[in-house]
Amino acid sequence: xxPSTSQTQIPIVDFSGWTSxxxxxxxxxxxxxxxxxxxxxxxxxxxxTPDALLDEAFHWSRHFFDLPxxxxxxxxxxxxxxxxxxxxxxxxxxxxxxxxxxxDDERTAQLREVPDIKASTRWACEENSAQPNQWIPEDTLPxxxxxxxxxxxxxxxxxxxxxxxxAVGLGLDDANHxxxxxxxxxxxxxxxHYPPVPADALEQNRAARCPAHTDWSSITLLFQDDCGGLEVxxxxxxxxxIPATPIKNAIVxxxxxxxxxxxxxxxxxxxxxVTLPPLADRIEGEARITRRRFSIPYFMAPxxxxxxxxxxxxxxxxxxAKYEPITQxxxxxxxxxxxx
Ligand SMILES: O=C(O)CCC(=O)C(=O)O
Ligand SMILES: [Fe+2]
Numbered sequence: 167x168x169p170s171t172s173q174t175q176i177p178i179v180d181f182s183g184w185t186s187x188x189x190x191x192x193x194x195x196x197x198x199x200x201x202x203x204x205x206x207x208x209x210x211x212x213x214x215t216p217d218a219l220l221d222e223a224f225h226w227s228r229h230f231f232d233l234p235x236x237x238x239x240x241x242x243x244x245x246x247x248x249x250x251x252x253x254x255x256x257x258x259x260x261x262x263x264x265x266x267x268x269x270d271d272e273r274t275a276q277l278r279e280v281p282d283i284k285a286s287t288r289w290a291c292e293e294n295s296a297q298p299n300q301w302i303p304e305d306t307l308p309x310x311x312x313x314x315x316x317x318x319x320x321x322x323x324x325x326x327x328x329x330x331x332x333a334v335g336l337g338l339d340d341a342n343h344x345x346x347x348x349x350x351x352x353x354x355x356x357x358x359h360y361p362p363v364p365a366d367a368l369e370q371n372r373a374a375r376c377p378a379h380t381d382w383s384s385i386t387l388l389f390q391d392d393c394g395g396l397e398v399x400x401x402x403x404x405x406x407x408i409p410a411t412p413i414k415n416a417i418v419x420x421x422x423x424x425x426x427x428x429x430x431x432x433x434x435x436x437x438x439x440v441t442l443p444p445l446a447d448r449i450e451g452e453a454r455i456t457r458r459r460f461s462i463p464y465f466m467a468p469x470x471x472x473x474x475x476x477x478x479x480x481x482x483x484x485x486x487a488k489y490e491p492i493t494q495x496x497x498x499x500x501x502x503x504x505x506x
Contacts, residue, residue: 199335206436252300383422
């Protein structure tokens with residue numbers, strides 16, 4: 167394809183044809199796999215998570231981030247990079263593509279010269295003792311913990327349907343082939359809040375919302391509000407980003423690094439970032455302050471000891487496996503050490 171004429175768009179797939187069962191499943195599965203090969207991102211509409219549950223999740227997120235800082239800091243992100251839980255305040259985390267096997271303080275400090283203006287909090291399931299969840303006290307936000315636990319398992323349920331569709335679309339014999347490496351215990355639910363920031367600071371690279379990166383997951387499901395600013399690299403025209411314009415209640419699904427490895431690069435873990443909101447009415451006043459933005463990513467991850475090695479359906483005599491087998495934990499460690 168000629169990059170100058172590339173008109174890449176993020177495809178929209180109507181998932182009702184999967185949930186209703188029958189022959190339409192094959193079509194939906196193929197559409198999702200085609201999108202993952204061409205773009206690495208796809209909007210999934212008419213999925214089986216109720217709209218009301220998504221409204222509720224954003225409602226809780228706003229309540230959480232509106233709490234005074236000292237309340238949020240009662241469940242802080244622990245020091246260091248090994249544990250990904252709890253409240254991470256604006257500037258603490260620096261998203262990047264840097265990869266290192268050990269701690270490298272100098273490089274970590276360098277990466278922080280342009281801070282990420284975002285706050286987040288995140289959890290896995292309650293039984294994950296390696297990385298215990300950090301919760302604010304129940305009486306600070308009664309019902310918050312119960313809802314987030316419910317939403318965590320809802321993410322796993324709908325994400326599981328998508329992993330099944332991917333397996334079918336890839337032509338695997340067993341629809342559960344990908345899903346079976348995910349017990350659900352190693353996923354991550356994140357609430358993200360990008361506070362208002364002067365548009366100039368983003369334009370002049372004095373601050374970032376979320377710099378370009380790929381996800382470490384097998385797949386990521388993202389729910390976003392209507393602010394905008396999420397952009398996806400065009401794999402046919404590298405360094406050119408296309409907007410992932412919000413579609414109410416759609417799941418923005420993307421391929422993570424582990425599924426890219428698993429599929430021998432057939433499915434693409436595409437770089438993405440969050441930058442300036444594209445619409446003028448999202449920026450206000452003389453100081454050109456952006457609207458705040460909320461998003462909720464749900465990262466599906468295989469279990470830590472599971473070995474990710476090239477799917478037989480994705481290799482052949484002319485297409486040998488490109489990567490050595492790696493465990494999820496091994497890959498995670500390689501990526502995590504630069505983040506905090
Ligand atoms: O906030 C967003 O829309 C994207 C966040 C993201 O890419 C991530 O957390 O990995
Ligand atoms: Fe991401």
